[in-house]
Amino acid sequence: MVGSGEIIVNDIRKIFKKGKPDEVRAVDGIGFTINKGELFGLLGPNGAGKTTLIKCISTLLIPDSGSVTVGGYDIYREPLEVRRHIGVLTGGERSLYWKLTPVENLRYFAALYGVSRKVTKERITYLLELMGLVDKSNVRVEKLSSGMKQKLSLARVLIHDPPVLLVDEPTLGLDPYFARFIRDFVKNELNKKLKKTILLTTHYMDEADELCERIAFMNRGKIEALDTPDRLKQSMPQKQVLEIKCQGTIEKDMFETIDGAAGINISHGEGFVFLRWNTDNPELILGNIIELVREKAKIYSVRVTTPTLEDVFVHLTGASLKDA
């Protein structure tokens, strides 16, 4: 055993196309420790390096330098033990055999991990029950709905009962109902009840905020900040946010002439433009801002709120999680 954390990442680097003009420093000197039983979030925009980091931890990619241990096992010297210790769930690719039934799929993956017959039988019963798939036990996977297939993928990841789960963008592209199921399942069942140590990546700040005990902000291969969601938000120098919801064409530099309103975050969603300013005195800038926005856009609402993780990220990196 090395150290006391369940996942210990020490100064790892992974550079693609090294030395070429289009070199990518996907993971650029990252270190952190995830404690046993912790639900830890890695939050960052597209291309931040989240998946590359997960692949390094799960032994699918070999880092260029640095060290990683999972449950005390070293990814270079003990890759098989590391693999047995973890389950990797990715939102995108699903590896199930479509011509086989759920029971046959789970038996196959249990055998791959060397789970005994008796334990396999118990786990399959338990997992199919947990996922509400008992009445589909012997139906070919190709005949299941996509939600059922996703639940079966989840069961597959759990078949060898790994203490550590690496969960990469679990709700990407899911409908809101199923996204809610997955979030609740990860938090309540896997983390709270089954005491799994979980590393979750996402670029949904609400998801990270809701689920994770601690969050690392990742951007361009580096960690920009690491703390609890609350402490990250409290770290903002300005404690309030002025938000205007409007429709129209708004440019960042429109507000440069207004004192205290230069730092603006513009994001888009549901056909609206959201303008946000971090400020201590919303009332001081409000009048001037509204005048300018009115010339270019139709205003739907104006409100003062508190900083979100998105605001913290923009403050730290200048980039938006949403628009990146």
Ligand SMILES: Nc1ncnc2c1ncn2[C@@H]1O[C@H](COP(=O)(O)OP(=O)(O)OP(=O)(O)O)[C@@H](O)[C@H]1O
């Ligand atoms: N096999 C590869 N060869 C070359 N470049 C790669 C390879 N895999 C990833 N990259 C690059 O490394 C960077 C980090 O990619 P990565 O997939 O880790 O980001 P991510 O944070 O998971 O992004 P997303 O939120 O889109 O999933 C990107 O610039 C990507 O293009």
Ligand SMILES: [Mg+2]
């Ligand atoms: Mg990714």
